[in-house]
Amino acid sequence: xxxxxxxxxxxxxxxxxxxxxxxxxxxxxxxxxxxxxxxxxxxxxxxxxxxxxxxxxxxxxxxxxxxxxxxxxxxxxxxxxxxxxxxxxxxxxxxxxxxxxxxxxxxxxxxxxxxxxxxxxxxxxxxxxxxxxxxxxxxxxxxxxxxxxxxxxxxxxxxxxxxxxxxxxxxxxxxxxxxxxxxxxxxxxxxxxxxxxxxxxxxxxxxxxxxxxxxxxxxxxxxxxxxxxxxxxxxxxxxxxxxxxxxxxxxxxxxxxxxxxxxxxxxxxxxxxxxxxxxxxxxxxxxxxxxxxxxxxxxxxxxxxxxxxxxxxxxxxxxxxxxxxxxx
Amino acid sequence: xxxxxxxxxxxxxxxxxxxxxxxxxxxxxxxxxxxxxxxxxxxxxxxxxxxxxxxxxxxxxxxxxxxxxxxxxxxxxxxxxxxxxxxxxxxxxxxxxxxxxxxxxxxxxxxxxxxxxxxxxxxxxxxxxxxxxxxxxxxxxxxxxxxxxxxxxxxxxxxxxxxxxxxxxxxxxxxxxxxxxxxxxxxxxxxxxxxxxxxxxxxxxxxxxxxxxxxxxxxxxxxxxxxxxxxxxxxxxxxxxxxxxxxxxxxxxxxxxxxxxxxxxxxxxxxxxxxxxxxxxxxxxxxxxxxxxxxxxxxxxxxxxxxxxxxxxxxxxxxxxxxxxxxxxxxxxx
Numbered sequence: 295x296x297x298x299x300x301x302x303x304x305x306x307x308x309x310x311x312x313x314x315x316x317x318x319x320x321x322x323x324x325x326x327x328x329x330x331x332x333x334x335x336x337x338x339x340x341x342x343x344x345x346x347x348x349x350x351x352x353x354x355x356x357x358x359x360x361x362x363x364x365x366x367x368x369x370x371x372x373x374x375x376x377x378x379x380x381x382x383x384x385x386x387x388x389x390x391x392x393x394x395x396x397x398x399x400x401x402x403x404x405x406x407x408x409x410x411x412x413x414x415x416x417x418x419x420x421x422x423x424x425x426x427x428x429x430x431x432x433x434x435x436x437x438x439x440x441x442x443x444x445x446x447x448x449x450x451x452x453x454x455x456x457x458x459x460x461x462x463x464x465x466x467x468x469x470x471x472x473x474x475x476x477x478x479x480x481x482x483x484x485x486x487x488x489x490x491x492x493x494x495x496x497x498x499x500x501x502x503x504x505x506x507x508x509x510x511x512x513x514x515x516x517x518x519x520x521x522x523x524x525x526x527x528x529x530x531x532x533x534x535x536x537x538x539x540x541x542x543x544x545x546x547x548x549x550x551x552x553x554x555x556x557x558x559x560x561x562x563x564x565x566x567x568x569x570x571x572x573x574x575x576x577x578x579x580x581x582x583x584x585x586x587x588x589x590x591x592x593x594x595x596x597x598x599x600x601x602x603x604x605x606x607x608x609x610x611x612x613x614x615x616x617x618x619x620x621x622x
Numbered sequence: 623x624x625x626x627x628x629x630x631x632x633x634x635x636x637x638x639x640x641x642x643x644x645x646x647x648x649x650x651x652x653x654x655x656x657x658x659x660x661x662x663x664x665x666x667x668x669x670x671x672x673x674x675x676x677x678x679x680x681x682x683x684x685x686x687x688x689x690x691x692x693x694x695x696x697x698x699x700x701x702x703x704x705x706x707x708x709x710x711x712x713x714x715x716x717x718x719x720x721x722x723x724x725x726x727x728x729x730x731x732x733x734x735x736x737x738x739x740x741x742x743x744x745x746x747x748x749x750x751x752x753x754x755x756x757x758x759x760x761x762x763x764x765x766x767x768x769x770x771x772x773x774x775x776x777x778x779x780x781x782x783x784x785x786x787x788x789x790x791x792x793x794x795x796x797x798x799x800x801x802x803x804x805x806x807x808x809x810x811x812x813x814x815x816x817x818x819x820x821x822x823x824x825x826x827x828x829x830x831x832x833x834x835x836x837x838x839x840x841x842x843x844x845x846x847x848x849x850x851x852x853x854x855x856x857x858x859x860x861x862x863x864x865x866x867x868x869x870x871x872x873x874x875x876x877x878x879x880x881x882x883x884x885x886x887x888x889x890x891x892x893x894x895x896x897x898x899x900x901x902x903x904x905x906x907x908x909x910x911x912x913x914x915x916x917x918x919x920x921x922x923x924x925x926x927x928x929x930x931x932x933x934x935x936x937x938x939x940x941x942x943x944x945x946x947x948x949x950x951x952x953x954x955x956x
Binding site for chain 2: 335336450451452453480481482483484485486488489507508509510511512513514533534537538547548549551552553554555556559562563564565566567569570
């Protein structure tokens with residue numbers, strides 16, 4: 295049985311511009327100890343998916359229209375606020391892009407860490423402080439005892455992100471949602487944090503949902519990848535299979551538009567024409583159709599379902615794509 | 623004939639902390655600490671490095687958005703650092719800038735047409751009708767629909783707004799455009815469009831770019847030469863292919879090795895140099911080579927030379943410069 299089973303999740307936002315369909319019928323499973331990468335560009339719905347699973351969609355304007363999230367025999371979407379708080383931080387944790395906005399600037403690092411332990415595990419203050427220092431040490435913060443009494447602004451960006459990871463892992467969660475965890479960091483610091491996340495995962499067997507726009511980060515971290523476009527999953531597969539033979543024209547376009555350190559620097563970069571769609575005015579049919587090179591008439595009238603890729607190698611995992619033009 | 627842009631021993635220091643009795647600041651943050659480079663007509667030079675390395679401050683000082691503390695900036699041989707604002711005006715026309723955030727760098731209350739004709743009005747170029755026609759031509763040049771000339775910035779997407787920023791920079795037909803992280807706020811698919819556009823415009827108008835970026839893969843796509851900065855100083859410069867094929871400074875090596883590769887097969891097998899520690903605080907830089915506390919190759923330099931002596935930027939083969947105490951052929955080749 296999957297650790298986390300998300301089925302048919304749909305989220306919309308009621309805005310002045312009309313109804314924004316941020317997530318449309320997204321389903322996926324997360325297995326124990328694996329890293330699942332969810333990639334997509336701004337507005338693809340990857341972050342909203344994660345927030346909806348964690349019960350963090352502000353309402354209004356957000357509405358979780360439908361779906362179920364099975365976790366350990368419970369449907370997370372049906373839990374009360376108090377029950378959900380217990381799950382979050384205890385069994386499921388999250389880290390976000392900008393540690394400065396997720397850490398409380400008025401509390402010392404020690405207080406934010408010990409609070410988690412006192413609330414979720416009811417340990418004494420003294421014990422909590424000891425464990426907080428150990429947690430900071432685990433994420434590679436030098437002289438953790440000395441850093442306990444620092445405020446977030448006194449730490450560098452990389453240190454803050456480490457402190458946030460320490461906080462997220464304090465209660466030894468089984469699932470960690472990481473939403474663009476290294477996007478705000480410099481590349482040498484990003485390398486440190488990615489290495490740290492990989493190491494912690496190997497040690498503790500935490501399953502990670504890694505949400506990112508960076509295909510390089512996904513290639514290095516994820517076992518499986520799901521690609522989102524305009525609120526829908528458009529392609530899934532193991533990281534190897536998906537990068538080796540992308541099926542959906544959007545995935546293909548995305549992979550080709552990334553500049554690399556090895557491609558021909560004098561060749562024109564492949565780019566996807568046009569702009570991402572307005573989620574408040576989605577075209578009928580496939581949302582990618584207006585930018586697609588392979589578009590046929592049928593694409594404009596019906597939304598292609600996410601279906602198994604014909605003839606895919608069974609070793610490629612659950613290989614699916616949402617495109618009428620994917621043929622064996 | 624001199625190079626288009628010559629920057630020599632440029633310094634920009636900012637006061638930090640309270641001013642004392644005689645108006646002296648507690649200390650100085652040396653954001654740019656002796657930077658030199660040249661840029662030829664039609665050439666693009668990438669200025670790369672991580673946050674706080676001084677790359678943006680260098681660009682802003684070159685174009686005169688802030689005064690240099692010392693050093694020299696020459697455009698076509700004319701010294702800009704001592705000019706008055708009025709004198710600078712004429713040179714500004716030849717040197718324009720594109721910013722990172724296309725949302726913050728366009729006035730939301732101006733139409734696109736007015737954004738594009740404003741520089742022409744300021745510099746007294748053309749009559750009203752000619753200026754309008756020029757705005758339409760500029761929109762066309764950057765791949766926007768000229769019929770949208772009366773729209774406001776909020777009616778465009780991020781990528782389209784960056785195109786407007788580029789059109790504005792082109793309005794005065796400059797020789798040089800300083801691009802400060804022009805694609806880092808954009809999504810991958812849009813980023814590629816803008817990179818291609820910048821390349822096309824360079825060829826079409828013979829532009830020189832000083833291209834400031836932290837993304838080494840983007841720089842490789844756009845630049846002929848690259849200068850790597852660390853804590854206010856240039857540590858290595860080289861023609862593009864040399865730098866990416868065979869980086870000579872340990873920091874450049876680490877930086878290149880830290881770039882994630884969008885290919886799981888490569889990611890699985892490659893050895894990554896993971897630097898320890900953080901970028902030091904520029905208001906309290908380490909002694910000697912400012913990279914030495916993090917340098918993985920420090921052990922290959924005898925004694926404590928790295929901790930004591932600031933390495934000079936020295937010639938290392940054809941058109942290559944490096945500031946490092948390592949022997950010239952030390953270290954791994956890749």
